[in-house]
Amino acid sequence: MPKTASVRPGLTRLAEPMESLGALLRDWLPRQRWFAGKDRPVTELGLLSMTELFPGRLHLLVHAGHTGVPSPGGALPAGDCYQLLLGVREHPSPRLGRALIGRVQDGPLAGLTVYDALHDPRSAQLLLDRLRLPGTVGPLRFDCDPDQRVPAGLVPRLLDAEQSNSSLVYGDEYILKVFRRIQPGVNPDLEVPGALVRQGCHRVPAPVAWFQTKHPFKATLGVLQPYLRDASDGWTLALHALAAGDDFTVQARALGAATADVHLALASAFPVGAPGENGRTATAMTERLDAAAHCVPALQPFVPGLRTAFAALTTCDAGPPAQRIHGDLHLGQVLRAGREWFVIDFEGEPSRPLSERRSAHSPVRDIAGMLRSFDYAARQRRPWRPEWARRCREAYCAGYAARAGWDPRKKHGLLRAYETDRAVYEVLYEARHRPDWLPVPMAAIERLAVRGD
Ligand SMILES: Nc1ncnc2c1ncn2[C@@H]1O[C@H](COP(=O)(O)OP(=O)(O)O)[C@@H](O)[C@H]1O
Numbered sequence: 001m002p003k004t005a006s007v008r009p010g011l012t013r014l015a016e017p018m019e020s021l022g023a024l025l026r027d028w029l030p031r032q033r034w035f036a037g038k039d040r041p042v043t044e045l046g047l048l049s050m051t052e053l054f055p056g057r058l059h060l061l062v063h064a065g066h067t068g069v070p071s072p073g074g075a076l077p078a079g080d081c082y083q084l085l086l087g088v089r090e091h092p093s094p095r096l097g098r099a100l101i102g103r104v105q106d107g108p109l110a111g112l113t114v115y116d117a118l119h120d121p122r123s124a125q126l127l128l129d130r131l132r133l134p135g136t137v138g139p140l141r142f143d144c145d146p147d148q149r150v151p152a153g154l155v156p157r158l159l160d161a162e163q164s165n166s167s168l169v170y171g172d173e174y175i176l177k178v179f180r181r182i183q184p185g186v187n188p189d190l191e192v193p194g195a196l197v198r199q200g201c202h203r204v205p206a207p208v209a210w211f212q213t214k215h216p217f218k219a220t221l222g223v224l225q226p227y228l229r230d231a232s233d234g235w236t237l238a239l240h241a242l243a244a245g246d247d248f249t250v251q252a253r254a255l256g257a258a259t260a261d262v263h264l265a266l267a268s269a270f271p272v273g274a275p276g277e278n279g280r281t282a283t284a285m286t287e288r289l290d291a292a293a294h295c296v297p298a299l300q301p302f303v304p305g306l307r308t309a310f311a312a313l314t315t316c317d318a319g320p321p322a323q324r325i326h327g328d329l330h331l332g333q334v335l336r337a338g339r340e341w342f343v344i345d346f347e348g349e350p351s352r353p354l355s356e357r358r359s360a361h362s363p364v365r366d367i368a369g370m371l372r373s374f375d376y377a378a379r380q381r382r383p384w385r386p387e388w389a390r391r392c393r394e395a396y397c398a399g400y401a402a403r404a405g406w407d408p409r410k411k412h413g414l415l416r417a418y419e420t421d422r423a424v425y426e427v428l429y430e431a432r433h434r435p436d437w438l439p440v441p442m443a444a445i446e447r448l449a450v451r452g453d
């Protein structure tokens with residue numbers, strides 16, 4: 001990418017509104033895969049912090065406001081905070097391609113062209129160099145594991161994946177996840193893998209370096225970890241197996257065992273006193289269902305049937321104790337490298353408040369997430385392969401039971417409630433991000449509401 005222009009002196013001290021940049025970002029943000037508020041118009045865009053991280057590269061935290069929707073924790077007006085790394089240059093270039101955001105008309109950047117600098121290899125290199133040396137830049141702090149030596153000069157590439165954040169791969173050695181939607185607090189994707197490795201659990205790639213901010217609140221902004229270069233994710237492997245008409249139960253069983261390993265390590269790393277409480281869980285699930293049905297009217301006819309799954313929770317036994325869990329477990333979050341399964345992305349469901357994602361939940365929630373994922377995979381092919389999904393689900397639970405010492409299949413009521421809750425989440429997720437996929441969780445909703453199995 002051609003040389004960037006140096007940002008005008010004094011820029012980081014300017015507090016005046018940047019109307020033209022704001023207008024450009026209001027148009028650009030909703031078109032990004034990682035933008036969470038696609039179903040609501042961005043009514044206002046506020047600049048929360050701006051730091052000139054490198055010459056010609058601005059680190060921004062912006063607040064995209066949607067009136068009428070409360071923000072997590074209520075600390076900010078309704079909406080979400082996003083992290084951007086903007087490149088600023090004198091002239092546009094066709095080589096900017098998808099990275100181009102536009103030309104700013106007014107304020108301190110007037111006349112300059114801005115682009116998403118994560119697409120720019122030079123910016124990516126600078127970011128890795130910054131992570132290799134602990135220190136601060138304005139409100140940003142960079143840290144690394146003193147026992148790890150990240151080499152200089154690794155060639156970066158931006159991952160082109162269906163993801164909720166943006167990831168850069170460096171020389172097939174490391175992967176840096178740059179969180180896009182920022183919430184106050186430590187991100188579990190930094191907190192959890194490190195704690196698991198300290199427990200002797202090697203099913204997770206441990207953080208090697210990370211960066212955080214202290215303004216306008218303390219938050220994790222990015223995490224660098226080893227890249228499992230020869231790995232395939234579970235989703236890709238499952239779809240290949242389905243296309244070839246292959247059995248997937250051996251892998252599913254091993255995945256069940258891997259999930260149990262991670263759960264056992266999580267329970268040791270984050271001891272939790274209180275047992276799970278089905279009544280409170282049922283209330284929370286019912287509230288989530290009602291909120292989702294409000295946003296996605298197609299859910300409404302199924303609400304009474306789905307509510308019975310949550311009501312039945314109150315008569316179930318408490319099940320395994322609540323503990324820290326993965327929170328968003330599905331086939332895309334597991335990588336098979338060599339003969340082993342690894343688990344990645346401990347962020348939890350991105351739309352839930354961080355405090356909720358970092359609290360204790362039933363491990364059944366993760367199991368239900370993975371069971372739903374086998375169903376998702378089986379529905380990618382016509383004719384639909386319910387038998388394939390059923391066999392995988394059985395094998396996964398058997399693998400889990402063999403390692404964990406309790407069998408998810410014997411917790412029918414719990415599993416039904418958690419699967420229903422997960423399917424409701426998926427309906428909302430697909431309605432917001434991939435409306436074409438909505439029929440996949442809707443088919444499960446119909447099954448769970450009508451037949452309850
Ligand atoms: N340590 C890793 N090694 C190899 N590939 C990885 C690693 N971490 C993530 N990936 C790849 O990057 C993709 C996105 O990562 P993920 O953590 O799920 O991001 P997001 O939270 O943005 O969805 C994964 O599906 C996987 O293919």
Ligand SMILES: O=P(O)(O)O[C@H]1O[C@H](CO)[C@@H](O[C@H]2O[C@H](CO)[C@@H](O)[C@H](O)[C@H]2O)[C@H](O)[C@H]1O
Pocket residue numbers: 162163164165235328330331332333345349350369372373374376377426429
């Ligand atoms: O971006 P994340 O990986 O954190 O998770 C979000 O996106 C997932 C899709 O990319 C979504 O998962 C759903 O679709 C998967 C197939 O693409 C399927 O395997 C999962 O079972 C299904 O939930 C996930 O829900 C969402 O949080």
